[in-house]
Amino acid sequence: MTHIKVTVKHVGKKHKREFRLGPHATIADLLKELGHNRETIVVRRNGKIVVEEECLADGDLIEILPIVTGG
């Protein structure tokens, strides 16, 4: 089994990072690695808001949008 490579971008920030994950890795796995709590963010996968249980595919663009703002 080959690894998959995804690009992660935090909305509102400029830089992107690439991540290598095992096959069958889900968005939830990625969030865990990044230290994000799903309660505090919305995830867009290739432009679409999706559930964290979706499996990632090679070449995915994952955007992370923080929603907890306070005030």
Added chain:
Amino acid sequence: MLKCTFCGRRAAYNRRYAGVLLCDRCLIKSVEKRFRRAIAEHKLLLPGERVAVAVSGGKDSVAAMHLLVEYCRLKNCELVTITIDEGIKGYRDQSIGVARDNAKSLGIEHFVVSFKRIFGATLDQMARRARARKTELNPCTYCGVMRRSLLNQAARELEADKLVTAHNLDDEVQAIMLNYVRADFSRLHRLGPAYSPREGFVPRIKPLREIPEKEVALYALLRGLEVHLAVCPYVGGIHTEIRDFLNLLEANHPNSKFMILRMFDRLKPQLARIVPEFEMRRCKSCGEPTSAIICKSCELLKGLGLRRLRKTLISPKSS
């Protein structure tokens, strides 16, 4: 791809506490339904009432405004919008434009009341004064007390029957926990879907109280509403710690937030017996309702060496 439990379209949200997946359309419908149900169940609004909604430009208040517009049209209610400009550089100055744009696009009257104009200082300036004078109070204390007081007064001047605030489930549960931690009975027993103490106060209602923060955010995003998504530069301290703790709890044990809310709602009637009654008076300094000789806002201002510049908030030109 994972599918919506109800209609089979691609899921956009995993509502773990209920064990269902929701697509964009079903999530929007569900949020709208809960909003209407909260109003009906707690009789938050009556047909024909004049409603003021507090809008900062953030996701919660913008969502509340859009939800209210539809509701008010159906129930013949009049809607006005109030934004408090605390004067937070790089944060509130940006969100006010978002609030204004939304009000304009919906055709709702919009009023801005600023700390600077009423108190003679922005929150940024108050924070600097507080530090210089070593008052030991953080900016959130000044902001919270003064914003609440101005919102109430503005709603009263606008002759609103109800004042809507966009507190979501997360906000409410955080407030419950904070008051537990501080053992603050009187603040705790004021929480709930509606609070209408007595004369001088416009009843405050929270129709988003049973909608989790993430669902409100998704509602705004999936509907493509213009919202301001930034973090207030002053958030921190115990508020953040409680929020993070509750989010960790919810992630590991879905439904925790709702259980805390339900438990509180069941305890609440008992709390009324513990909390002492207080007499309502008028602040000697500004005339606003208070239980003390001078109100909390005026007391805080005094501690900063400031005083209120204006008694009346809404002038014909401030819209």
